[in-house]
Amino acid sequence: MSFDGYKTLIKEGDVVIVYLTPSQIYSVEALPKITNKKGNRVDNVFQTPYGALRCGDLIGARFGTKVQLSKGWAYVLQPTPELWTVTLPHRTQIIYTPDISMIILQLEISPGSVVVESGTGSGSLSHALIRAVKPHGHLHTFEFHEGRAATAQEEFKQHGLSQYVTVRQRDVCERGFGDELNDTADAVFLDLPHPWLAVPHAIRALKSTGGRLCSFSPCIEQVQRTCLALLKAGFQEMQTMEVLQTQWSVQQRNVPVVNLEFVRTEKAAGEAEKKERETAKAVVAVPPASLPGHTGYMTFATLPPLWARTLQMSLNETDIDAEGDAE
């Protein structure tokens, strides 16, 4: 229940983030006992590189404090969508925070927004979407895989977020988002292998006063087909981007300084040779040696309100011709 609102004390059943180092972050449940794979009740003990953590002992501790481990200590933190993204159990490929942040800003999501998402996958993006729309907005998330839909639903409940999200199991390319969502959404997000098939359904779900759409695809061929579908449907402000996060490493370096002054005058007798090469100490930021990995292309577009759609469609026609020629 620890995802909804700021919390001070850890309660039984809360998800707790165990933070050791920036690359060693885990999530545990504050429960004394859990059921193991064989179906037996056993003590809930989490093994860390710095010793074992009895998760039951966390109950009553304050979020943000240190807990003692046999060979060190760890911080126990309240989960945020960002911490959840780096610790969640993967059931699919997931979207990471740099992309997620861009998606939320570009889709213009704020408290009160109604958002449609498909597929739910591992719920990495969903958690951030829920945070952005609550308390009076709602997330409708669609997943056609039975197990993933059920697990996501269960997870939202355990995280205390059920009231802000509805999970539906459905193939959205074939069956759309359902009539009950017609003309309700401020934004639609697609992370599907064939997003262009869902575009007509997205248009029905978006409000007649217009809205924003994002499609996330790893391959540029998917992007092209989606863009064409969006153009034909009368979307505007289309933009495809990729967010690459690089980590600069901050280092103390000795930088050799070449001194060329001495060549101008004759060396005085007895002057030391070493003055000619000096070093300067500096703190420098070093860019990464290799380019950061590609995650996916995000295509954003605006569906104009009903009253401006026909005009936009006629404007898009020349672009569609150009795209058609290029193919």
Added chain:
Amino acid sequence: MEIMDSDRNTIKIGDYVVVQRQGYTKLHKLKAHSKLILGSFNIEMDNIVNEKYSDTFQMKNTPGNKKHYILEKVQQINSPVETLNIEKSGSDNRHITNDNEISQVLTKEDIDKLKDEELNSNNIVGQLVNNSKTFSMKTEYSQEKYIKKKEKKYFEYVQIKRPTIRILAQMFYRQDPTKTLGIRIDDLSQILAYANIHSEGNVVLYDSGTSGLMSAALMNALGHSSTGQLIHMHPGNECQRNAFIAMQFPKEQSERCINVNLYSVLRCFYQQKNTFQEQEEIEEPEAKRQKTEETSAQKKSWQLDNERACKILNEKVDCLIITAKEHPVNIVKELIQFLNGNRNLVVFRRTQK
């Protein structure tokens, strides 16, 4: 909500609107008989009043004054690529010398005259094509490119949009990145995410000059009809509020942003504890109470804002964001005391050392 929504879709006097012409956008406060200068065009904005957001308008020359344009709502736009009938194209560019001056027969004055007679991109592009010595030698592909380029230059349509954080962030960055401390849209999005900004909690922002973009983005993410509050600390006499005002938040929402001067709010926090800390519950004599009420009525609004802010700081906040021109270390050191445990701190600075 329904009434509010339909109201929000109508363009009204007093609104801040975004005027978009091709890829170019400009923020404009709509007053009665207001004019907007958009590139080389001087546009009277009256005709957009009571029309709807996302509507498209054509810039039309006014009969008396050639340099002035009025706006006329349109339902359809014809692109010159379609209306032009291109008969001949070359197969490559071997005969083309790259000299615009020579290949174009029309002089700048000729084109200006065309523009002043009627701003009609189809017509102007058509004339440019007909008077180009090299157009028919260009390949089909570069003909299209040429037309698109010229069409863009003489495009006579604008669209009116409501400002959003996305539009403002992109517009400010394109116009002059130094006015928003170089914060790009990806920076902004990540500041909001890593700071865990959502509808509840209290946020402290120290911002030394993003034209109000930071406070607007934060208030937008804290949302309407919610409990989140923002203390916006700034170094000057007046805080920068351009983007914040442009967002036209409902009163209830914009009042949850408290703008205070960094030095003056800290002075209040250290030196005037009595003004914001809970007083012990002693029965005050009637006369004395009246007197204190009077003095509080005489207080300047900035003093009251400082006190309101200090009351929140005293209880500690959930998030501290620093977007500073200055070296941030001392600011962080001072403000970190107000941050609750297990909460988020984000520091942004464009430059590296």
